[in-house]
Amino acid sequence: MPIFYERKQLVAPGDLLAEDEYMNGENTYREDGKIYATRVGLVHYEDKRVYVVALKSFYIPQVGDTVIGKVLEVTLGGWVVDIGAPYVAMLRASDALERPVKPQRDDLPSLFDVGDMLIAKIVMYDRTRDPLLTVLERGLGKISRGQVIEITPTKIPRVIGKKGSMITILKNETGCQIIIGQNGRILISGKSPEDERSAIMAIRKIEQEAHTSGLTDRIAEMLRKEKSEKSTEVVEDVAKKA
Amino acid sequence: MSSKIASKIKQKRIAQLIARGKRLDGRGLTDYREVQIESGLIERAEGSARVRLGKTEVLVGVKIEAGEPFPDVPNEGVLTVNAELVPLASPTFEAGPPDENSVELARIVDRGIRESKAIALEDLCVEPGKKVFVVFVDVYVLNHDGNLIDASALASLAALLNTKLFNYEVKEGEIKIKPGYKPLPMRNHPIAVTFAKISDKLIVDPWLEEEQIMDARLTMAVEKDGKICAIQKGGGYGYFAPKEILEASKIAQEKAVELRKLIVKE
Amino acid sequence: MSQKKPEKLIDENDVRLDGRKLNEMRPLRLEIGVLGNADGSAYIEQGKNKILAAVYGPREIHPKHQALPDRAALRCRYHMAPFSVQERKSPAPSRRELELSKVMRESLEPSVFTGYYPRTAIDLFVEVLQADGGTRCAGITVASLALADAGIPMRDIVSACAAGKVEGRLVLDLTDVEDKGGEADMPLAFMPNSNAITLLQMDGMVTGEEFEQLVNMAVEGCKQINQLQKEALKAKYVAAKEAGVEKEEEAEEEAED
Numbered sequence: 001m002p003i004f005y006e007r008k009q010l011v012a013p014g015d016l017l018a019e020d021e022y023m024n025g026e027n028t029y030r031e032d033g034k035i036y037a038t039r040v041g042l043v044h045y046e047d048k049r050v051y052v053v054a055l056k057s058f059y060i061p062q063v064g065d066t067v068i069g070k071v072l073e074v075t076l077g078g079w080v081v082d083i084g085a086p087y088v089a090m091l092r093a094s095d096a097l098e099r100p101v102k103p104q105r106d107d108l109p110s111l112f113d114v115g116d117m118l119i120a121k122i123v124m125y126d127r128t129r130d131p132l133l134t135v136l137e138r139g140l141g142k143i144s145r146g147q148v149i150e151i152t153p154t155k156i157p158r159v160i161g162k163k164g165s166m167i168t169i170l171k172n173e174t175g176c177q178i179i180i181g182q183n184g185r186i187l188i189s190g191k192s193p194e195d196e197r198s199a200i201m202a203i204r205k206i207e208q209e210a211h212t213s214g215l216t217d218r219i220a221e222m223l224r225k226e227k228s229e230k231s232t233e234v235v236e237d238v239a240k241k242a
Numbered sequence: 243m244s245s246k247i248a249s250k251i252k253q254k255r256i257a258q259l260i261a262r263g264k265r266l267d268g269r270g271l272t273d274y275r276e277v278q279i280e281s282g283l284i285e286r287a288e289g290s291a292r293v294r295l296g297k298t299e300v301l302v303g304v305k306i307e308a309g310e311p312f313p314d315v316p317n318e319g320v321l322t323v324n325a326e327l328v329p330l331a332s333p334t335f336e337a338g339p340p341d342e343n344s345v346e347l348a349r350i351v352d353r354g355i356r357e358s359k360a361i362a363l364e365d366l367c368v369e370p371g372k373k374v375f376v377v378f379v380d381v382y383v384l385n386h387d388g389n390l391i392d393a394s395a396l397a398s399l400a401a402l403l404n405t406k407l408f409n410y411e412v413k414e415g416e417i418k419i420k421p422g423y424k425p426l427p428m429r430n431h432p433i434a435v436t437f438a439k440i441s442d443k444l445i446v447d448p449w450l451e452e453e454q455i456m457d458a459r460l461t462m463a464v465e466k467d468g469k470i471c472a473i474q475k476g477g478g479y480g481y482f483a484p485k486e487i488l489e490a491s492k493i494a495q496e497k498a499v500e501l502r503k504l505i506v507k508e
Numbered sequence: 509m510s511q512k513k514p515e516k517l518i519d520e521n522d523v524r525l526d527g528r529k530l531n532e533m534r535p536l537r538l539e540i541g542v543l544g545n546a547d548g549s550a551y552i553e554q555g556k557n558k559i560l561a562a563v564y565g566p567r568e569i570h571p572k573h574q575a576l577p578d579r580a581a582l583r584c585r586y587h588m589a590p591f592s593v594q595e596r597k598s599p600a601p602s603r604r605e606l607e608l609s610k611v612m613r614e615s616l617e618p619s620v621f622t623g624y625y626p627r628t629a630i631d632l633f634v635e636v637l638q639a640d641g642g643t644r645c646a647g648i649t650v651a652s653l654a655l656a657d658a659g660i661p662m663r664d665i666v667s668a669c670a671a672g673k674v675e676g677r678l679v680l681d682l683t684d685v686e687d688k689g690g691e692a693d694m695p696l697a698f699m700p701n702s703n704a705i706t707l708l709q710m711d712g713m714v715t716g717e718e719f720e721q722l723v724n725m726a727v728e729g730c731k732q733i734n735q736l737q738k739e740a741l742k743a744k745y746v747a748a749k750e751a752g753v754e755k756e757e758e759a760e761e762e763a764e765d
Contacts, residue, residue: 031663
């Protein structure tokens with residue numbers, strides 16, 4: 001049962017990972033009974049499956065994903081939306097308005113205009129057409145405040161954490177509303193720009209150290225330290241003024 | 243996968259911060275991004291330099307060839323500046339002949355060098371009326387993150403200062419290259435300073451997203467004694483009040499001194 | 509203007525002008541991820557060659573009529589900077605640049621899983637900043653890395669190297685002056701896993717036996733380059749990984765205190 005790398009070792013495209021009885025998983029391909037990597041990443045062997053967690057990849061749409069997009073164009077029947085994938089997505093007017101659309105009376109740009117950011121869900125996607133979006137569910141719609149940052153999509157699960165452990169800490173310690181798009185875009189909306197900055201720096205740190213353990217605790221500590229430093233500053237300021 | 247359309251909420255935020263005298267990356271209104279200059283990286287060229295202004299990256303190569311003078315100045319060498327906005331520098335650049343942006347960029351850089359008489363062109367005459375040296379300045383933009391003009395002008399100046407003219411002799415009407423060289427004769431060091439107008443404020447060294455929302459853009463080139471030697475208003479749908487232009491000229495003179503120090507060691 | 513041409517390219521001890529042995533490659537330096545806007549990028553220095561490669565994509569394809577229904581269209585543009593060669597070259601694309609763009613694309617296409625992204629474009633730009641012979645090979649070598657840096661799934665990393673005949677002797681990795689003064693120049697690109705030659709061209713004249721030797725030489729050269737390419741790719745991420753592991757260890761030490 002030959003395997004050629006240790007667990008979590010770094011591999012490059014074309015590296016031979018395993019032979020024969022292994023099943024090839026994500027970011028690998030099989031040829032002549034041999035399994036090779038297709039991307040740079042960390043190789044994992046699980047039971048009889050070998051796969052690679054890519055260090056850098058781009059988002060491929062999946063039905064059911066929540067994504068954060070940017071309106072590129074307003075057309076007759078809806079909007080063209082950039083979701084950071086190789087394909088642009090379409091949002092039809094019927095997936096944005098509860099009632100039937102009347103082209104003479106409904107002004108599409110007043111709903112969403114070029115440059116607007118929105119939270120949407122992918123309702124349809126296959127190889128023959130561009131992905132279709134909807135904003136008709138709860139929690140979806142135009143983004144009116146906050147900042148949107150981009151991280152590589154493979155790191156999104158780490159920002160969420162096991163059973164949401166990581167994102168809960170981020171929300172609690174910074175007091176920010178955080179909405180995660182599966183396409184690697186994250187909306188952070190806080191009470192002050194400083195709170196938003198703390199959240200953003202924490203997320204960048206998670207992106208850098210995603211493959212290490214104990215990260216959740218380190219992030220929690222970092223945020224608590226920042227909070228206490230800020231409150232001592234406030235106390236000192238008040239003391240000066242007094 | 244990158245797109246050319248800017249996000250509205252981000253634009254609003256940038257404009258709001260500038261109205262309060264701050265910028266998104268923490269800079270002051272008259273602060274430049276970090277500048278890195280490296281000279282002499284292309285040995286094949288007679289001179290070269292690369293400037294990194296924040297994430298904007300421009301490479302300039304200088305080549306010297308024999309050519310004919312312009313008929314109205316038969317005793318002078320020729321300066322020609324060309325700019326390439328190569329597609330790898332930005333998703334918005336397409337391959338093809340120079341478009342209006344690349345031509346404008348080349349001409350602004352040219353104007354600063356030419357009007358300040360930075361190169362002693364009269365020292366580049368080989369045979370009056372017949373043979374002179376042509377100085378080709380080729381601006382190659384490698385990464386576009388705003389303010390290509392200042393980065394290109396800075397890199398062009400650094401490349402010219404790095405340029406070596408080979409020794410030569412004329413035999414039977416042909417130029418024969420001899421061993422050794424001397425620096426290209428330079429007399430002035432023009433520096434370009436570009437402003438963007440946003441929220442009725444003037445900011446220096448606009449980065450890409452600031453350029454996308456600016457009302458108007460103004461570039462001023464300042465030579466070594468503080469005289470203004472080239473001006474260009476461009477970009478955006480807006481305009482400047484005369485008072486703003488005068489304010490800009492003062493800031494440009496200050497900034498030119500700062501930037502010049504990075505290239506010309508006193 | 510004229511410059512002196514060298515008398516001999518290889519001396520009686522089989523040492524070349526730049527001091528190399530007949531089957532020695534020029535020293536190679538590779539850097540990954542050097543440009544901010546591109547989705548993937550890489551830079552190579554091989555002898556005096558300095559070449560930058562960048563990838564945008566997979567992305568929407570323009571003009572739309574170039575779209576392929578079942579795969580991504582790989583588009584390649586090889587271009588030389590005006591100051592990259594001895595006599596300044598006009599920035600307009602020459603016929604040579606057009607031909608090289610095509611053969612380079614064809615050398616990389618077999619390595620990319622274009623079938624995963626129908627109706628898109630993968631745009632590859634190769635800019636030669638300084639040239640000294642063998643730029644199409646160095647260009648393919650660095651372009652393959654830019655594709656990998658962009659996270660585009662690939663079968664293998666493609667490596668390229670030229671072999672040729674100079675003053676009667678068979679040599680590896682010709683410089684510009686060796687190419688111009690020699691009897692044959694043969695660029696070759698290779699995918700090690702599939703044992704596949706994806707680029708092969710030749711200018712000049714060689715016998716059947718010489719040709720076989722040249723192919724073997726170039727393939728061996730490519731295998732060496734392939735190792736260096738993979739090391740360069742991993743080196744970029746090892747640094748990031750080690751930084752993360754360091755922090756892990758620091759945190760453990762602090763916890764023990």
